[in-house]
Amino acid sequence: MTPSTWAELHDLLFADPWPERAGRYHATVVHRGMSEAAHALLTSVQRLGRAERESDLLRNFRKYSRMPFSKQDSDWEWLTLAQHHGLPTRILDWTYSPLVALHFATADVARHDVDGAVWSADFLAVHDLLPQALRAELEASGGAQLSVETLARVAPTLADFDALDDEPFLTFFEPPSLDERIVNQYASFSVLSSAHARTDDWLARAATPLVRRVVVGSALKPCVRERLDQANITERVLFPGLDGLSRWLTRYYTSPPRT
Template identity: 75%
Template sequence: MPAVDHPGVETVVPGSWAELQDLLFSEPWPQRAGRYHSNVVHRGLPCAGYGLRTSVQRLGRLERETDLLRNFRKYSRVPFRHQENDWEWLTLAQHHGLPTRILDWTYSPLVALHFATAEVERHDEDGAVWSADFVAVHRRLPPGVREALERSGGTAFTVELLGEVAPTLARFDALDEEPFMVFFEPPSLDERIVNQYASFSVVSSPAQRPDEWLARAEPPLVRKLVVPAALKRQVRERLDQANVTERVLFPGLDGLSRWLTRYYSSPPRR
């Protein structure tokens, strides 16, 4: 039976690699335009005890969110076509490690598994893959925001569409009294975003934890799949065999160095 260790979140623990795959790919198959498009995004974490907190929440300085973004814009030398659109700057800042309210996800269950198993020193701990139904999340948007998405013909926002809805974070937060969540696809800033099949989420309040928001919905819109420590090494071998590695997900010398470091840090197969 599934156990729950985050309030309101279904937690499932597979017993084998085959069961793990079945659970990751077990969502219904919605058909649009004759092709399969998943309604689910995933986030892999090396420790099953971690929840879904944004980097600015982990920093513990929510009151500095505006200052962080303002100074990033001031000192950055990267020009944008839409200088007044907070979303392009926020995406760039998140991509380069600035604490923000954005949370990284991926459309690929295997990419999420990579991030749950990439840290060799944590292979004795359970990891986790969190999965959220972003289409169901968008059904709970304030009417004006939902209608803008429906008019676009897409299921996820873009930075351009978010800029039309609310060009600044302050205006975004003021769109509704209750916090709401949006998923958007970042622009292809580099190959890393493309290869990681990235999706971003943002809540209309920097203080609102994404896991708590998702778990409060009826029915809950999130599931946590535990990657048991006993399976981590096998999962890691399968991912390496499928070429889901740092060399692909972080193109360039940084990714190559990460891959080689992990490869030569891994213990021999028992």
């Protein structure tokens, strides 16, 4: 799908593609914005080309980090912290907000000459395919997504997680609110039970439609960016602090004039 106007794009992203799954105020869809539509849903450790070194990366991150947690018996808090601070991991970042996803599809003004995309995934339908132990834990928690605590109760380590099923499976979980960035970005994380498996391949092979991709055409990107800035969906909000302020000012003063 490639909408040609801001109104078409907005309505398409905010119309729940699986309305029978939604509840009041609670869509069952998460979104991921990408600056180039041609890019696949690869994790950072896959883009690095070293998925086989995942355990080494995480082990040394724990080794050289200050201990921010009260316990050390779960990989999930460490994996979340590592992802949050830029370590290559098997996690993919998503957001509940279509506008936040559009920010990440349009923030790089140097790529406004290529199409971007917003991927949307139905996480409830994904969770219907979870191994029984995780499904039971999710139902017992009363939530729609797992947390690091519920994941740790079933599978304290990534090795335990991978061993829950012979075939790779996908799950979404809400990261703990480590700082304002996670809160402001309305974040959700996805993780596959294999560092090597690709999320887009897994979603495409599912028996029911679990994913949708909306292309944000290059010609539409400047308009989308302007609307987002007017709505205060900017680096200054999504990356609170001086780093975000610097990103926002850099983009503002390097953006081409309106034509």
